[in-house]
Amino acid sequence: MKTCLILLLTFSAVTHAEVFRMVQADKTFLGNITDKEAAAASDDNDFEEKHKIENLNVKVGDSIQFINRDEVSHNVSGWVNEKNIFDVKIQAPGATNDRVIELKTKGEYIIQCAIHPKMKIKLKVE
Numbered sequence: 001m002k003t004c005l006i007l008l009l010t011f012s013a014v015t016h017a018e019v020f021r022m023v024q025a026d027k028t029f030l031g032n033i034t035d036k037e038a039a040a041a042s043d044d045n046d047f048e049e050k051h052k053i054e055n056l057n058v059k060v061g062d063s064i065q066f067i068n069r070d071e072v073s074h075n076v077s078g079w080v081n082e083k084n085i086f087d088v089k090i091q092a093p094g095a096t097n098d099r100v101i102e103l104k105t106k107g108e109y110i111i112q113c114a115i116h117p118k119m120k121i122k123l124k125v126e
């Protein structure tokens with residue numbers, strides 16, 4: 001019984017990694033919203049303000065899924081102390097281009113689009 005509990009606890013610790021949805025719409029990081037909401041976001045400033053992501057805290061092993069539902073391409077990359085940690089590369093709009101980035105390095109990141117420098121968030125990976 002005791003072994004069983006230990007195995008169960010070990011299993012839940014290993015499978016805890018989360019995937020955070022990061023939807024790009026109206027040249028902004030809008031977090032976890034639906035495709036329909038993303039399509040309407042550029043006409044709705046209140047919605048955009050409410051869902052805009054400027055800071056995100058995650059754990060090592062978690063992932064971010066970059067989901068471009070904008071009308072333009074983006075090129076998002078992550079930097080810690082000006083060192084490039086990941087590069088999503090040019091990402092055209094559309095579901096076939098969704099990209100998942102696993103965060104393996106601890107640090108305080110700046111995540112920014114190379115094409116639209118105002119698209120910028122702070123990410124803490126602990």
Ligand SMILES: [Cu+2]
Nearest residue numbers: 074113115116
């Ligand atoms: Cu962009």
